[in-house]
Amino acid sequence: MAGVQRHLFSTLIGKNNIKYQLENIIKLRDFTPACLTLTRYSSFQSSPKVRPLEEYPNVEVVHNPPEWKYVERVLPQIIVPKPEVKKEYPSGWKLPTALNNPDKLKYYVARTANHMIPVYLKRYYRGQRRITAIRRIQGDIWALEKDLRAVVEKSRDGKTCASRVNEMSRQIYFHGDYVDVVREFLKDNGY
Numbered sequence: 001m002a003g004v005q006r007h008l009f010s011t012l013i014g015k016n017n018i019k020y021q022l023e024n025i026i027k028l029r030d031f032t033p034a035c036l037t038l039t040r041y042s043s044f045q046s047s048p049k050v051r052p053l054e055e056y057p058n059v060e061v062v063h064n065p066p067e068w069k070y071v072e073r074v075l076p077q078i079i080v081p082k083p084e085v086k087k088e089y090p091s092g093w094k095l096p097t098a099l100n101n102p103d104k105l106k107y108y109v110a111r112t113a114n115h116m117i118p119v120y121l122k123r124y125y126r127g128q129r130r131i132t133a134i135r136r137i138q139g140d141i142w143a144l145e146k147d148l149r150a151v152v153e154k155s156r157d158g159k160t161c162a163s164r165v166n167e168m169s170r171q172i173y174f175h176g177d178y179v180d181v182v183r184e185f186l187k188d189n190g191y
Helices: 002-013 018-030 068-074 141-155 179-188
Strands: 107-109 119-124 129-134 137-139 163-166 171-175
Touching (some): 107 141, 129 179, 137 141, 141 171
Antiparallel strands (some): 107 137, 119 129, 163 171
16 A cells, blocks of 8 residues: 555655645545555454444354254264165175175175275376285285286286285285276175
């Protein structure tokens, strides 16, 4: 604001008529935009004072309003709900069915909290190195690695693929992007 006033003052000083200068200064003060006039509340003393209660609107406090049911629908749920049982889902997602007969299982891949298959793609070196990671494995991890290796090599037309098994963290890594192949294998086997 000071820069705007200085510029207008410098244009006004060029005029010889003092009455004309004063009239323009008064006009400038009357028509300064609201965005240029700022009120700064820098401390408690300069903040606006509390007015009498009669000036504030009346508010009724209701502890259980009837409109609350509409608000609850929009709030995020604390626990991910169990999915509805359907024959087929539009997204292609499938329910895990491997636990229906657990005595036949050599290994098991548990779903995440969101009911998703824990197969991830990791990228290193600016996306040049892609590694497929399978997590949450229970049981014989080496048998799962052998089965997954056969599926991955089949998708590579028989070429061998580098893999790594981490028994401590119960994870398997494949060198390359085989997320879709591994997910389809796990879905087809009921995991």
